[in-house]
Amino acid sequence: MTEDMIFGPLPYWAEILTGVLVVIGAAFAAIGSFGLVRLPSFYRRIHAPTLGATVGVWAMMLATITYFSVQGNSLFLHAVLIAFFVAVTAPVTTIFLMRAALFRARGGPGPDAHVTRPAKRPPR
Numbered sequence: 001m002t003e004d005m006i007f008g009p010l011p012y013w014a015e016i017l018t019g020v021l022v023v024i025g026a027a028f029a030a031i032g033s034f035g036l037v038r039l040p041s042f043y044r045r046i047h048a049p050t051l052g053a054t055v056g057v058w059a060m061m062l063a064t065i066t067y068f069s070v071q072g073n074s075l076f077l078h079a080v081l082i083a084f085f086v087a088v089t090a091p092v093t094t095i096f097l098m099r100a101a102l103f104r105a106r107g108g109p110g111p112d113a114h115v116t117r118p119a120k121r122p123p124r
Contacts, residue, residue: 014070018063025059028052042101050094057086 010018032052039045061083068076 010067010070014066018067021059021063021066025056025063027056028059029056032056043098046094046098050090054087054090057083 029052032049035048035052036045039048061079064079065076068079
């Protein structure tokens with residue numbers, strides 16, 4: 001058997017690095033999912049998937065860049081766009097969800113908030 005058949009098309013260091021980064025990304029995604037299920041309140045629950053998804057996607061991106069850069073003998077940066085969009089949209093979505101929940105918990109105005117109501121007269 002040749003070395004290529006034992007280790008595959010990539011050098012051994014690239015396979016190890018890619019494998020470690022994929023496992024780290026999957027672990028963070030799993031931890032975020034468990035946090036979504038296990039944490040007690042909405043405000044605590046919202047953080048776990050956001051942080052898990054962001055760190056998990058960054059680790060997967062680094063694994064993808066390593067794999068395709070070594071395999072193609074050139075720098076592969078297409079995955080950076082995906083990681084950038086996840087890194088931008090996940091926290092923004094979390095902020096909007098938390099603000100909506102906080103607004104709702106405080107008892108904000110209902111659907112007809114734009115209607116002006118006459119002031120109540122004091123009792124005589």
